[in-house]
Amino acid sequence: MSVSSSKLSPVGSRHDARAQSGSGLMGARTQPLPRVLSAPTSARRRFPGWRWVMVAFALPVAGYVGWEIGGRVDSVANALVGGALSAAGFGAVQWWAANDALGRPTPWIVASAIGYAVGLAAGAAIVGYDTELGDLALMGLISGAVLGVTQALVLAPQRRGRLAVRWAAAMPVMFALGWSASTAIGVDVDAQYTVFGATGAALFMVLSGLLLARFTDPVSRRSS
Numbered sequence: 001m002s003v004s005s006s007k008l009s010p011v012g013s014r015h016d017a018r019a020q021s022g023s024g025l026m027g028a029r030t031q032p033l034p035r036v037l038s039a040p041t042s043a044r045r046r047f048p049g050w051r052w053v054m055v056a057f058a059l060p061v062a063g064y065v066g067w068e069i070g071g072r073v074d075s076v077a078n079a080l081v082g083g084a085l086s087a088a089g090f091g092a093v094q095w096w097a098a099n100d101a102l103g104r105p106t107p108w109i110v111a112s113a114i115g116y117a118v119g120l121a122a123g124a125a126i127v128g129y130d131t132e133l134g135d136l137a138l139m140g141l142i143s144g145a146v147l148g149v150t151q152a153l154v155l156a157p158q159r160r161g162r163l164a165v166r167w168a169a170a171m172p173v174m175f176a177l178g179w180s181a182s183t184a185i186g187v188d189v190d191a192q193y194t195v196f197g198a199t200g201a202a203l204f205m206v207l208s209g210l211l212l213a214r215f216t217d218p219v220s221r222r223s224s
Contacts, residue, residue: 047209047210047213048097048098048099048101048209048212048213048216049097049099051096051097051099052097052098052205052209052212053097053205054093054096054097055090055093055094055097055201055204055205055208055209056198056201056202056204056205057201058089058090058092058093058094058201059090059178059195059196059200059201059204059205060195060196060197060198060201061089062085062086062087062088062089062090062093062195063086063090063193063194063195063196064193065085065086065089066081066082066083066084066085066086066087066089066194066195067082067086067191067192067193067194069081069082069085070082070083070084070085070194072191072192073120073124073129073192073193073194074124074129074192075129076121076125079117079120079121079124079125079194080117080118080120080121081117082120082194083113083116083117083118083119083120083121083143083194084113084114084116084117085113085194086116086194086195087112087113087115087116087117087147088109088110088112088113090112090195091108091109091111091112091113091116092105092109094108094112095108095109098212098216101160101163101212101216102151102154102155102160103154103155103158103160104158107154108151108154111150111151111153111154112147112150112151114150115146115147115148115149115150115151116143116146116147118146119142119143119144119145119146119147120139120143120194122142122143122146123138123139123140123141123142123143124139124143124192126138126139126142127139129192131183131189131190131192133180133183133184136179136180136183136189136196137176137179137180137183138176139179140172140175140176140177140178140179140180140196141172141173141175141176142172143175144171144172144173144174144175144176145168145171145172147171147175148167148168148169148170148171148172149168151164151167151168151171152164152165152167152168155167160216162215163212163215163216166211166214166215167211167215170207170208170211174203174204174207174208175196175204177200177203177204177207178195178196178200178201178203178204179196179200180200181196181199181200181203182196182197182198182199182200183196185199187199
């Protein structure tokens with residue numbers, strides 16, 4: 001009996017070795033799973049995409065339509081009408097270009113129209129409807145601040161709080177830069193438009209696009 005057991009023992013050891021190597025292979029095969037779970041973080045893009053470029057065209061076009069209907073921004077009434085129409089136009093394009101990252105369309109467009117109308121009316125009145133570089137930069141700062149807050153109020157309840165805070169903080173700076181850029185290259189700002197021109201719009205498009213891509217979760221981009 002002792003001889004037979006000694007002959008069987010190598011067989012048993014072989015089975016044990018095979019079981020251990022099999023379990024090692026199974027463990028090695030399951031290791032890549034954490035990488036799959038972390039894929040959404042690496043999938044974040046640096047820019048929203050080609051559609052966001054249309055924002056650069058929407059700003060001056062919508063601004064011109066608002067200016068044609070509302071008139072020169074030389075009174076509160078004109079600023080309210082022209083600002084609301086302009087922001088409704090470029091707000092709609094923003095929502096479309098963002099690929100659902102800005103929540104539901106109606107609240108975003110309505111908030112944009114109301115916020116910019118109030119902000120433009122307040123900012124233009126504070127600077128006395130003047131069109132010097134400093135005056136337009138301050139007007140942009142004020143109108144962008146009100147617009148940014150109203151748009152952030154739409155984003156925050158839809159689980160986009162991280163973007164909402166940055167968006168509200170960035171809009172005053174971006175609108176001030178937009179007016180400054182358009183004024184610096186010689187745009188006829190004395191016409192008292194509702195929104196800055198193509199140069200400022202291009203700058204705004206790039207900066208806001210980078211911001212949107214940086215603080216938008218790609219997993220929840222289509223959650224709304």
